[in-house]
Amino acid sequence: MPSRSRSLNPDLPLERFALELRDLHRQAGRPKQRQLANAMHCSHATVSAILNGHRFPSWEQTEALVLTCGGDIRTWKHRWAATDRALGAEPAIEHPVSAGMPGPPRHLSGREFYRVMLAEVNRARFRIMTTFIRHRPPEYFLGFTDGETAQVASAYFENVLRWSALPGPRSVRRIICTPNTEMQEWAQRFAQETATYPRHEIRVVDWPLGIDAVNMAIFDDSVVLLAFTSGAAQQLDGFRIDEPEFVRCSVGHFEQLWSISRKFAVPPQHT
Template sequence: MGLVRRVVNLQSVEQKLLLLALLFVAGGSIAANLFGWDVQWQIPLIYAVLYVLLSVTIEIRDQQAPTASTHYRTSDEFFLSFARLVRTAERHIYTSYVRNTPPQSFQSPAAQQYFRTAVDWTRRNPGASFHRIIGVPAQEPGQSAMRQWLREHYEEMRGIANYHARIVITNSGVDAVNMAIIDDSAVLLLLTADGSFMSGHSLETAEAVNSFRDYYRSWWASAEPLESYARRTDLIAPIP
């Protein structure tokens, strides 16, 4: 006959023994009330029961998987979450803004708060880095408006050493899927069309962060530095 080894789950045995202790304490309490017994002997068992209750609570909490993704129903929900994550960033933020309309097309206070938060974070964290890929339409409609905003943006951010922007020329009438990667913690995706919010999502898994970061770096490598684009296209009028 073969020897069968049984693996004993100590946590399960512990919980069963303490459940019996709980029943014993409950029964003893009833008897103590009926016959006037001293209940001090039950105190160690009461502490043991409290321990098992805490143990079970912790086990239930640990078994609950964190939410790996979030769907934002409105642009305000998306931008408020975006701003919150930006404020918690410690090392780097990668973003893209590849649309046919400039940021002013988002008129809500939540969107405006996000753009202010991004600028403030970059200024307050000189040891970190903020990267942004900006799309400029190759033709009208959209080109003039985007270049006008880009001119103002260039002046605002010039001289901030930890802000890095690159330009891609777009030929499509459809907005790109824009993204933001916050440290190693989250990826946010924004879908828009015709200047209007469609949907927003966040992914909070290491696999998603790594995949989108690799994609972003490839996109970044093919884009033109903002300073080079500004000189090449006379975005900023030369000083006479």
């Protein structure tokens, strides 16, 4: 249990779930956060955020915590699903694999990719981390799509900003590459447009290669979406992955990119 546990309101679904997890943790003799973090394949900060009612854990994280604390999996699956519904999230997806195991990577293309991205933004409770390591800005890629896909993609970019401004300990970290003048100008505009969102951070990373990177978006250290662009028409293909070890490695990779990136300086605007 974190030393600085805050008072929680049992009338709020998220905080009630955190209180129940605290009770389980206490009944188990208060296992160390390091033990919980290792079992849940996440950071100490994530464990603290879950137990303090700041974020809703994935089922995989909940199951690992419950197993570590000796709780009943069936009982807790019902509690988790009920809380998930109460929070207005999408219904939990049951995968045709062993109970409690994450599902296989899900292939996504075009419009479906952006719809899933938009849904994950709406589900997120804690933090979002994304990379945009490409040689052309978003509007270039949207030019290759139909109107409905472009609308969904635009809604995703807009909702990430709105999400960062909602109450609670939220953060958005975005890594952008600027290998050419077009990307430098876009990043400059984007940084100016988002300057009023203090919890929306932008950093720049050098990318000298002549091809786009495999880009990723990580939601609450629980789900990773990978994006690939290929061909002259810049066809978009992606995958949604919630396998805990893959997510953990993706978070670590993002943290390395973040550590070598540089802050994007926005020049003062002249009036």
